[in-house]
Amino acid sequence: MAHAIENRLGVASDPRKYLTQMAIVFAAQFAVGKIGDVLQAVNRGGIGPVWPASGIALAALLICGYSVWPGVAAGAFLLVFLSPLPHWAAIVYAGGTTLAAVVGAFLLERTGGFDRSLSHLRDALSLIIFGAFGSSMVGASIGAPILYAAHIHGWSGLGSAWLIYWLGDSTGVLLVTPFVLTFPTLIRIRDRDRVTELVLLLLLLTVASFVVFGDLPLIPVRLHVLAFAVLPFVMWAAVRFGVSVTALCILITATIATAETALGSGPFTTNTPFMNAVLLDVYFAVISATGLILSALSAEKEQSEREREQTVREQAAMEARLRLAAIVESSDDAIFGVDANGIITEWNAGAERLYGYSPAEVIGKSISLLAPPGSSADFAAMIAQRRTISHDTAYQRKDGTQIDMSITMSPIRDTQNRLIGFSIIGRNVSERKRQEAILRESEDKLREYERAVEGSEEMIAVVDRQYRYLIANRKFLKMRKMTKERVVGHFAQEVLNEGVFEAKVKKKLDEAFEGKVVRYEMKYTYPDLGERDVLISYFPIEGAARVDRVACIMQDVTERKRTEEALRNSEERFRLAAQAGKMYAYEWDVATDSVVRSEEHINVLGFGDPAWQPTRQQLLATVHPDDRALYISSIDQLTPEKPTTQICYRMLGPDGLVLWLEKSSRGFFDERGRLLRVVGMVADITDRKLAEAALAIVSRRLIEAQEQERSRIARELHDDIGQRLALLIIEVEQLQQNSGDLPAQFRSRMSKLKNQASEIAVDIQSLSHELHSSKLQYLGIAAAIAGFCRDFGEQQNVDIDFNTHHLPSPLPSDISLCLFRVLQEALHNSAKHSGTRHFKVRLWGTSDGIHLTVSDSGVGFDVKSAAKGRGLGLTSMQERVRLMNGTIMIDSKPMAGTSIHVSVPFTSERSSERAAG
Numbered sequence: 001m002a003h004a005i006e007n008r009l010g011v012a013s014d015p016r017k018y019l020t021q022m023a024i025v026f027a028a029q030f031a032v033g034k035i036g037d038v039l040q041a042v043n044r045g046g047i048g049p050v051w052p053a054s055g056i057a058l059a060a061l062l063i064c065g066y067s068v069w070p071g072v073a074a075g076a077f078l079l080v081f082l083s084p085l086p087h088w089a090a091i092v093y094a095g096g097t098t099l100a101a102v103v104g105a106f107l108l109e110r111t112g113g114f115d116r117s118l119s120h121l122r123d124a125l126s127l128i129i130f131g132a133f134g135s136s137m138v139g140a141s142i143g144a145p146i147l148y149a150a151h152i153h154g155w156s157g158l159g160s161a162w163l164i165y166w167l168g169d170s171t172g173v174l175l176v177t178p179f180v181l182t183f184p185t186l187i188r189i190r191d192r193d194r195v196t197e198l199v200l201l202l203l204l205l206t207v208a209s210f211v212v213f214g215d216l217p218l219i220p221v222r223l224h225v226l227a228f229a230v231l232p233f234v235m236w237a238a239v240r241f242g243v244s245v246t247a248l249c250i251l252i253t254a255t256i257a258t259a260e261t262a263l264g265s266g267p268f269t270t271n272t273p274f275m276n277a278v279l280l281d282v283y284f285a286v287i288s289a290t291g292l293i294l295s296a297l298s299a300e301k302e303q304s305e306r307e308r309e310q311t312v313r314e315q316a317a318m319e320a321r322l323r324l325a326a327i328v329e330s331s332d333d334a335i336f337g338v339d340a341n342g343i344i345t346e347w348n349a350g351a352e353r354l355y356g357y358s359p360a361e362v363i364g365k366s367i368s369l370l371a372p373p374g375s376s377a378d379f380a381a382m383i384a385q386r387r388t389i390s391h392d393t394a395y396q397r398k399d400g401t402q403i404d405m406s407i408t409m410s411p412i413r414d415t416q417n418r419l420i421g422f423s424i425i426g427r428n429v430s431e432r433k434r435q436e437a438i439l440r441e442s443e444d445k446l447r448e449y450e451r452a453v454e455g456s457e458e459m460i461a462v463v464d465r466q467y468r469y470l471i472a473n474r475k476f477l478k479m480r481k482m483t484k485e486r487v488v489g490h491f492a493q494e495v496l497n498e499g500v501f502e503a504k505v506k507k508k509l510d511e512a513f514e515g516k517v518v519r520y521e522m523k524y525t526y527p528d529l530g531e532r533d534v535l536i537s538y539f540p541i542e543g544a545a546r547v548d549r550v551a552c553i554m555q556d557v558t559e560r561k562r563t564e565e566a567l568r569n570s571e572e573r574f575r576l577a578a579q580a581g582k583m584y585a586y587e588w589d590v591a592t593d594s595v596v597r598s599e600e601h602i603n604v605l606g607f608g609d610p611a612w613q614p615t616r617q618q619l620l621a622t623v624h625p626d627d628r629a630l631y632i633s634s635i636d637q638l639t640p641e642k643p644t645t646q647i648c649y650r651m652l653g654p655d656g657l658v659l660w661l662e663k664s665s666r667g668f669f670d671e672r673g674r675l676l677r678v679v680g681m682v683a684d685i686t687d688r689k690l691a692e693a694a695l696a697i698v699s700r701r702l703i704e705a706q707e708q709e710r711s712r713i714a715r716e717l718h719d720d721i722g723q724r725l726a727l728l729i730i731e732v733e734q735l736q737q738n739s740g741d742l743p744a745q746f747r748s749r750m751s752k753l754k755n756q757a758s759e760i761a762v763d764i765q766s767l768s769h770e771l772h773s774s775k776l777q778y779l780g781i782a783a784a785i786a787g788f789c790r791d792f793g794e795q796q797n798v799d800i801d802f803n804t805h806h807l808p809s810p811l812p813s814d815i816s817l818c819l820f821r822v823l824q825e826a827l828h829n830s831a832k833h834s835g836t837r838h839f840k841v842r843l844w845g846t847s848d849g850i851h852l853t854v855s856d857s858g859v860g861f862d863v864k865s866a867a868k869g870r871g872l873g874l875t876s877m878q879e880r881v882r883l884m885n886g887t888i889m890i891d892s893k894p895m896a897g898t899s900i901h902v903s904v905p906f907t908s909e910r911s912s913e914r915a916a917g
Contacts, residue, residue: 018067018068021064021067021068021071022068022070022071023071024071025056025060025064025068025071025072025075026071026072026074026075026078027075028056028060028075029053029056029057029060029071029072029074029075029076029079030075030078030079032052032053032055032056032176033051033052033053033075033076033079034079035052036050036051036052036053036172049164049167049168049171049258049277049278049280049281050168050171050172050175050254050258050280050281050284051165051168051169051171051172052172052175052176053075053076053079053097053172054097054100054101054135054136054139054168054169054170054172054173054176055172055173055174055175055176055177055180056176056177056180057072057076057097057098057100057101058100058101058104058105058131058135058173058177059176059177059180059181060072060101061101061102061104061105062105062108062114062116062177062181063116063180063181066102066105069098069101069102072097072098072101073094073095073097073098074094076093076094076097076098077090077091077093077094078090080093080094085146085147089146089147089149092142092146093142093143093146095142096138096139096141096142096143096146097139097143099138099139099142100135100136100138100139100142100169101135103134103135103138104130104131104132104134104135104173105131107126107130107131107134107135108126108127108130108131111126111130114126114127116181116182117181117182117185117243117299118178118181118182118243118292118295118296118299119242119243119296119299119300119303120296120299120300121293121296121297121300123296124243124292124293124295124296125293127173127174127177127178127292128174128288128289128292128293131173131177132169132170132171132173132174132177133166133170135169135173136166136167136169136170136173137166139165139166139169140162140163140165140166140169141162143165143169144158144161144162144165145158147161148161160274163278164274164277164278164281167277167278167281167282167285168281170281170285171254171281171284171285171288174250174284174285174288174289174292175247175250175251175254175284175288176251178243178246178247178250178288178292179244179247179248179250179251182242182243182244182247183244185242185243185244186244186245186248189241189245194241197240198241198245201233201236201237201240201241201245201249202248202249202252204233205230205233205249205252205253206252206256208229208230208233209230209252209253209256209257210256210260212227212229212230212266212267213227213256213257213260213261213265213266213267214256214260214265214266215260215265215266227266227267227283228283228286228287230249230253230287231287231290233249234246234249234250234253234287234290234291234294235290235291235294237249237291237295238291238294238295238298239294239295239298242295242298242299243292243295243296243299246291246292246294246295247291247292249291250284250287250288250291253287254284254288257280257283257284258280261276261280267279268280268283331348331350332350332353333350333425333426333427334348334350334351334353334354334355334405334424334425334426334427334428335348335350335351335423335424335425335426336348336351336362336423336424336426337412337421337422337423337424338367338421338422338424339420339421340419340420340421340422342366342367342368343364343365343366343367344362344363344364344365344366344367344369345363345421346363347359347362347363351426354397354403354405354426354428355370355395355397355398356397356398356399357369357398361398367424370395370396371395371396372394372395372396372402386411386419387411388408388409388410388411389407389408389409390406390407390408390409391406391407392404392405392406392407392429393405393407395426403428403430404428404429404430404433405426405427405428405429406426406427406429407424407425407426408424408425408426409422409423409424410422410423410424410425456473456475457475458475458553458554458555459473459475459476459479459553459554459555460472460473460475460476460551460552460553460554461473461476461487461551461552461554462541462549462550462551462552463492463509463549463550463552464548464549465513465548465549466491467491467492467493467501467506467509468489468490468491468492469487469488469489469490469491469492469495470488470549471488472484472487472488476554479526479529480495480526480527481527481528482495492505492506492509497524497525500522500524504520504522508520508536508538509538509550511538511835512538512539512540512547512550513540513547513550514540514547514835515540515547515835516540516832516833516835517537517538517539517540517832518536518537518538519535519536519537519538520535520536521533521534521535521536521557521561522534522536532556532558533556533557533558533560533561534554534555534556534557535554535555535557536552536553536554536555537552537553537554537555538550538551538552539551539553582603582604582683582684583600583604583681583682583683583684584597584598584599584600584601584603584604584681584682585597585598585600585679585680585681585682586598586601586679586680586681586682587677587678587679588616588677588678588679589676589677590675590676590677590678591676593615593616593617594613594614594615595613595614595615595616595619596613597613601682604682604683604684605651605653605659605684606653606657606659607653607654620632622651622652623649623650623651623652624649624650624651624652624658626650627649627650630647630649631647631649634647634663634665635665635667635675635678638665638667638675638678639667639673640669640673643666643667643668643669644664644665644666644667645664645665646662646663646664646665647662647663648660648661648662648663648685648689649661649663658686659684659686660684660685660686660688660689661682661683661684661685662682662683662685663680663681663682663683664680664681665678665679665680666678666679666680721764725757725760725761725764728757729754729757729758729761732750732753732754732757733754735750736750736751736754776816776817776820780809780810780811780816781807781811781815781816781819781820781843782804782807782843784816784820785802785804785819785820785823785841785843786802786804788820788823788824788827789802789827789841792827792831796831797837798831798837798838798839799837799838799839800827800839800840800841801838801839801840801841802841802842802843803840803841803842803843804842804843804844805844805845806844806845806846807843807844807845807850808845808850808906811850812906814884815850815884815904815906818880818881818883818884818886818904819843819850819852819902819904821876821877821880822852822854822877822880822881822888822900822902823841823852823854825876825877826854826877826900827839827841827854830854830856830858830898833858833859833861834856834858834859834860834897834898835858835859836856836857836858836859838856838857839854839855839856840853840854840855840856841853841854848905848906849886849903849904849905849906850903850904850906851901851902851903851904852901852902853899853900853901853902854899854900855897855898855899855900856897856898857897858897858898859894859895860892860893860894860895860896860897860898861892861894861898862892862893862894863890863891863892874890877900877902881902881904884904884905885904885905886902886903886904886905887902887903888900888901888902888903889901
């Protein structure tokens with residue numbers, strides 16, 4: 001604070017440094033002022049359009065402080081004292097020049113932390129507004145009247161003289177001050193590539209300036225109109241080098257332009273002297289302001305990018321530290337630290353879960369606390385080795401139980417490589433050891449499987465999680481013409497045809513290892529038979545804790561596929577033949593409302609006049625009253641984004657005959673989205689509708705027969721087979737009780753037979769209830785669905801969330817049965833294919849009907865592809881709901897879950913009745 005006061009008062013804390021500064025400022029002020037006086041050709045009455053000494057004065061005060069004002073005043077005084085002006089004018093001029101510089105420096109300091117590097121936009125604007133144009137008003141207001149008082153009349157009046165004086169001082173500040181302030185930055189450019197670029201820039205700028213301002217004899221055309229051709233070079237400097245090089249480029253351009261103008265060349269010599277001077281100053285002001293502002297913006301952008309990069313780096317480092325801490329804390333493994341003496345210093349949540357001790361109970365205590373009795377010496381031996389050690393050992397939990405642990409102990413050293421402790425990572429391997437024992441047992445079972453599948457006529461193999469064949473039966477080897485030694489023990493990619501494993505098999509096997517039953521078809525080439533269609537089924541085999549093997553069953557379905565393909569081709573030919581001759585084209589002009597139909601419409605409709613071109617309104621009158629709203633809305637829904645539509649509607653003939661028509665339309669729009677015309681095709685589908693009605697009757701009867709057969713089979717299972725199994729179980733039980741004198745192996749065998757018979761009885765009872773639910777018949781739909789969800793969940797080991805509300809009572813039996821069968825099919829499909837163990841079932845009533853939803857969050861499927869498949873599940877559900885005049889919506893996407901929503905009205909006409917109408 002004291003130093004700042006001394007500077008403002010003109011007192012220097014270091015006299016030698018102060019006198020040196022004063023001498024430099026005085027010399028620079030006087031020398032630059034003499035350079036300004038040299039250009040007499042553009043100087044009238046002692047007032048030139050460019051006065052660089054004003055820029056030196058302001059730069060001196062900004063760099064050295066107010067204390068060097070005597071140097072500025074002395075240089076200005078000597079400059080005028082040696083001129084023809086009176087001595088008193090030199091005193092006043094020196095005071096005006098100094099005052100202008102002091103005012104400029106004062107205004108810049110008050111703008112809020114003016115930075116001499118001019119690396120911010122506010123600093124560049126402050127220098128332009130306050131340092132140049134603001135402070136120069138003071139110098140012009142003092143200097144111009146002095147000249148007139150000394151009888152030296154510049155230009156054509158005091159006002160013109162003041163304007164040139166003000167512009168000259170302002171231009172001097174814009175040209176000189178930025179260069180002086182940023183000169184240290186310029187001389188710090190050392191990189192060879194940047195120096196080369198800088199030299200090239202200055203060379204091109206100099207050549208361009210001489211070409212534009214010099215009126216060179218080699219160029220016959222005057223390029224005065226290209227005065228601003230130097231601006232791209234200034235912009236180049238601003239973007240690539242910053243303020244210092246930009247200021248140098250502006251100064252070079254101004255020097256050449258001023259010198260050439262003084263010699264009578266260039267674009268600023270074609271008007272009156274006053275206008276030439278004003279235009280020259282405006283030109284300098286424009287390129288100076290442009291360069292300074294652009295370079296400041298470029299510097300701000302680079303600074304912002306550097307700050308942002310620094311922030312990103314700091315944030316990334318912080319996130320890395322937090323992630324590392326979170327990983328350690330959230331790890332299921334026990335991670336803890338001890339010092340060099342075996343005292344516990346750190347204890348994560350995994351260690352707390354495994355050992356049962358909280359951090360407060362173990363931190364500060366010896367690691368021997370965790371050792372079983374009699375084995376604490378093991379830790380001392382491990383610590384004494386002072387190196388990374390991994391081994392399996394027993395540890396003791398807080399409750400006294402022992403667990404098998406796999407331990408890795410690693411030394412921790414400081415920056416001087418001194419041992420300061422150990423980090424210990426422990427993993428509970430008790431389960432792994434148990435699984436190893438189970439694995440040995442499962443290998444015995446694998447040999448049993450091999451004996452069981454050897455005689456099968458299907459190709460059967462078993463692979464492990466490494467895709468290595470464990471079993472391959474006789475049929476599998478025969479089809480591939482391979483020996484057992486060539487397959488068993490080898491990987492699938494080595495056994496199968498080249499590329500088949502990577503392209504298809506691996507992905508499907510991975511799904512099976514996730515616990516799903518997978519079925520798919522593919523083409524495979526066998527040595528003797530060539531290419532065949534193969535149906536492949538993968539069944540997961542549960543291991544100790546996960547699926548560790550998959551049974552693969554392959555069936556040759558080539559002949560079946562060929563038969564199905566021939567049937568589909570036959571059906572397609574039949575469909576095309578049925579449509580032939582029952583279709584006509586039409587076009588509707590929106591503006592005239594006229595409809596033009598092809599001549600085939602008479603054959604399709606059975607009536608009409610070929611010459612009659614009706615309007616759409618007239619055709620609307622022939623549409624069945626119940627379908628007119630649909631007919632109208634089909635056109636209203638056309639948009640440029642969705643220009644097509646298809647509807648089915650009924651048409652009334654002259655004799656009261658009802659025709660079913662199917663109309664496919666496409667709209668055409670103008671650039672504003674207005675509908676211009678609609679073209680399309682109309683087909684007679686009456687026969688198809690009648691066939692659908694007949695098919696609906698057949699389907700209903702088939703479903704009724706199916707339900708009757710279900711009931712009969714359910715009764716047979718329950719009343720006959722179930723009772724006989726019960727008697728068998730009782731007899732086996734009595735035999736077991738009377739077998740005390742038999743060997744133990746026989747008694748054990750009888751116990752297993754009894755258990756197997758009991759399991760079969762339970763399965764038969766469950767199958768009987770699924771075929772015919774007595775709860776549905778006597779307790780209603782809600783109780784039946786609740787019971788089925790509970791039983792199904794227990795059988796399949798899945799979780800089913802069932803909820804119901806607002807159900808009417810009683811509910812028609814056909815609706816109840818429809819919803820119950822849809823639920824059964826949906827849950828069976830979801831449990832088989834979804835890959836999830838949680839399902840939601842919702843059943844509720846509204847004013848217009850009953851609603852059922854079955855949803856899961858599993859892998860989902862492509863609905864369109866499934867609809868084209870040959871499975872009967874979706875078809876059965878859709879047929880049952882259609883017969884109830886209900887709707888079924890299936891919302892599913894791969895990896896996004898599946899939701900099936902069924903809505904059945906309370907009262908509705910059968911589909912066959914509506915079709916016949």
